Amino acid sequence: MTDMQTLYLLVPLAPLAGAILAGLFGKQIGRAGSHIVTILGVAVAFVASVVIYQDVGAGNTFNGTVYTWMVSGGISFEVGFLIDSLTVMMMLVVTFVSLMVHIYTIGYMSEDPGYQRFFSYISLFTFSMLMLVMSNNFLQLFFGWEAVGLVSYLLIGFWYERPTAIYANMKAFLVNRVGDFGFLLGIGLIAAYTGSLNYAEVFAQADQLAATEMAGTGWPLITAICICLFIGAMGKSAQVPLHVWLPDSMEGPTPISALIHAATMVTAGIFMVARMSPLFELSDGALSFVLVIGATTALFMGFLGIVQNDIKRVVAYSTLSQLGYMTVALGVSAYSAAVFHLMTHAFFKALLFLGAGSVIIGMHHDQDMRNMGGLRKYMPITWITSLLGSLALIGFPLFSGFYSKDSIIEAVHASTIPGAGYALFCVLLGVFVTAFYSFRMYFLVFHGEERFGKAHHAHDAHHGDAHGDDHAHDDHGDHHHGLAPGQKPHESPWVVTLPLVLLAIPSVLIGFFTIEPMLFGEWFKGVIFVGDNHVGLKELEASFHGPVAMAIHGLQTAPFWLAIGGVALSWFFYMKRPDIPAAIQRTFKPIHSLLENKYFFDRFNEIFFAGGARALGKGLWKAGDQGLIDGVAVNGSARLVGWIAQMSRLFQTGHLYQYAFMMIIGVFILLTYWINRG
Numbered sequence: 001m002t003d004m005q006t007l008y009l010l011v012p013l014a015p016l017a018g019a020i021l022a023g024l025f026g027k028q029i030g031r032a033g034s035h036i037v038t039i040l041g042v043a044v045a046f047v048a049s050v051v052i053y054q055d056v057g058a059g060n061t062f063n064g065t066v067y068t069w070m071v072s073g074g075i076s077f078e079v080g081f082l083i084d085s086l087t088v089m090m091m092l093v094v095t096f097v098s099l100m101v102h103i104y105t106i107g108y109m110s111e112d113p114g115y116q117r118f119f120s121y122i123s124l125f126t127f128s129m130l131m132l133v134m135s136n137n138f139l140q141l142f143f144g145w146e147a148v149g150l151v152s153y154l155l156i157g158f159w160y161e162r163p164t165a166i167y168a169n170m171k172a173f174l175v176n177r178v179g180d181f182g183f184l185l186g187i188g189l190i191a192a193y194t195g196s197l198n199y200a201e202v203f204a205q206a207d208q209l210a211a212t213e214m215a216g217t218g219w220p221l222i223t224a225i226c227i228c229l230f231i232g233a234m235g236k237s238a239q240v241p242l243h244v245w246l247p248d249s250m251e252g253p254t255p256i257s258a259l260i261h262a263a264t265m266v267t268a269g270i271f272m273v274a275r276m277s278p279l280f281e282l283s284d285g286a287l288s289f290v291l292v293i294g295a296t297t298a299l300f301m302g303f304l305g306i307v308q309n310d311i312k313r314v315v316a317y318s319t320l321s322q323l324g325y326m327t328v329a330l331g332v333s334a335y336s337a338a339v340f341h342l343m344t345h346a347f348f349k350a351l352l353f354l355g356a357g358s359v360i361i362g363m364h365h366d367q368d369m370r371n372m373g374g375l376r377k378y379m380p381i382t383w384i385t386s387l388l389g390s391l392a393l394i395g396f397p398l399f400s401g402f403y404s405k406d407s408i409i410e411a412v413h414a415s416t417i418p419g420a421g422y423a424l425f426c427v428l429l430g431v432f433v434t435a436f437y438s439f440r441m442y443f444l445v446f447h448g449e450e451r452f453g454k455a456h457h458a459h460d461a462h463h464g465d466a467h468g469d470d471h472a473h474d475d476h477g478d479h480h481h482g483l484a485p486g487q488k489p490h491e492s493p494w495v496v497t498l499p500l501v502l503l504a505i506p507s508v509l510i511g512f513f514t515i516e517p518m519l520f521g522e523w524f525k526g527v528i529f530v531g532d533n534h535v536g537l538k539e540l541e542a543s544f545h546g547p548v549a550m551a552i553h554g555l556q557t558a559p560f561w562l563a564i565g566g567v568a569l570s571w572f573f574y575m576k577r578p579d580i581p582a583a584i585q586r587t588f589k590p591i592h593s594l595l596e597n598k599y600f601f602d603r604f605n606e607i608f609f610a611g612g613a614r615a616l617g618k619g620l621w622k623a624g625d626q627g628l629i630d631g632v633a634v635n636g637s638a639r640l641v642g643w644i645a646q647m648s649r650l651f652q653t654g655h656l657y658q659y660a661f662m663m664i665i666g667v668f669i670l671l672t673y674w675i676n677r678g
Helices: 003-024 026-057 085-108 115-134 138-156 163-194 199-204 206-211 221-236 245-251 254-263 265-275 284-306 311-331 335-362 380-394 400-414 420-446 494-520 536-542 547-554 558-576 579-587 589-596 598-651 656-677
Strands: 062-072 075-083
Touching: 003 026, 003 062, 003 075, 003 085, 003 115, 026 085, 026 115, 075 085, 075 115, 075 138, 085 115, 085 254, 085 265, 085 335, 085 494, 115 138, 115 254, 115 265, 138 163, 138 221, 138 245, 138 254, 138 265, 163 199, 163 221, 163 245, 199 206, 206 221, 221 265, 221 284, 245 254, 245 311, 254 265, 254 311, 254 335, 265 311, 265 335, 284 311, 284 420, 284 589, 284 598, 311 335, 311 400, 311 420, 335 380, 335 400, 335 494, 380 400, 380 420, 380 494, 380 558, 400 420, 400 494, 400 536, 400 547, 400 558, 420 558, 494 536, 494 547, 558 579, 579 589, 589 598
Parallel strands: none
Antiparallel strands: 062 075
């Protein structure tokens, strides 16, 4: 094994070692020991990823098997690594954000009794995610895919004594199973028709797949495969209608929201579709499907962010919306723009989540934005980093989000794929909506009158339904919910603010320095394939004259003015005339109710799926359990034995003449039979 291959192995195994040590020996090594081994593991993975990044930059890629598990029916099941520019970019994002979250957790979870368990889980998550992005075959991809799902289940339900957390993690688990069913079907079709699970071997047969039809249906096989794979991505990357788990996953502690639901796990679906670009390029039908789903998510999930009052849920809905943007980019074949947005979004969204967590610490675990305001002078570092994160999120020129988001909008504008017109409308209106709810949150939290430290008035039933970190520290007894009258918020400790500053730097700068190589350079050459008929990014390339020119040009474009309009409107509504939103809410009660109930998706699922499952369960219990098993199999067999016994009692009487009579009858029957035979 070469030195580089040893290094490849070190990347996922270092966090795994940390997870095992903290998980199994947490009591022996103590709290400090647990965070030291896990942070060390992730730091080693990050440094190794940087070295591998430089190696890939020098033109060295790797695609090979590390370990063959078994060979069955000509298909080999193996663990293997594919190290190229796409992989190494994901490795850097995953390890860096994970490292920041690990450090932040020391401050955030300092008083939690499950401290060692938490560190073990987040390290295990990092291992799973790295296995997913480094895989060179579908078996390992699926292993990583399921492993991140499992760890996210453990983390969302981290405070398992709270019913809401258990409900949320079950919901995430079940919704992801729906997506994974599609994903497994897609992998099954690939294995059945190509006889291989290795990416390179499958891609080599892509043209044959495109020429094949599904037996008995007449559908193009490639479209069926791509749509099945994308259904897997819809579950993981929370696209409509499989998005319902993500807002509820805010039940987990804030560091998890930042790691899983902003930077890494939810982008697994986006990464997977980009990796499968040689297949998706051959099916316009699948791309259209991806595009429409993504556009719907980008706009309609943004609307929901407007009516949220819980600080973490606002950020959660903005994640849904941004994932929609990435999916739209995939749909118009701008895979590199999708992955570019994935990377910039990972930094600024992790920053916003950790900023929200810092506010929650400062507010003594109150998450309702209506109890905040004026925090700017008490929490200066949290304020400035959150402002930078918000500007990156709305795509303000020169910030990282601007380069990735504008590239996506331009690519949609140039695209000819069916559904592109609808998508363009959604992503443009989405810019305004994003700016409005982001700055609504920013103004309500950091500016305006101070609404904390007063006797809390009951807002509405929505508040206090135990979401987020409200009851994280109930068991200490000395923590109360929110600030007491007269109490002031305070800036968070350095283990919380340092990751904020370190994440703010790439949130501002990374787009500026990486747009050229990632979108228009050679960076993804040979990794992401775009057909000649898909012109999304080609037109953008012709008009690209460097990041500065793009930013200056950006000041004259519709997205910029829509974003400014959103910011201005939220400032007017929430700083100057807070009576207007209240009046709008009263006037448009049905619309508000629709948004408040999240378009009734949950209600539909409860009635249709949960209700259907309940009815099916009841039917099976009545017919199957009571009728068939108890009635026929158990009680029926007993009754049958009883009946046979009763019948045989009629013949066993103990009278000699009866037995003699039976013998004569028997002989008579036998004789008759033989005579007839003869």
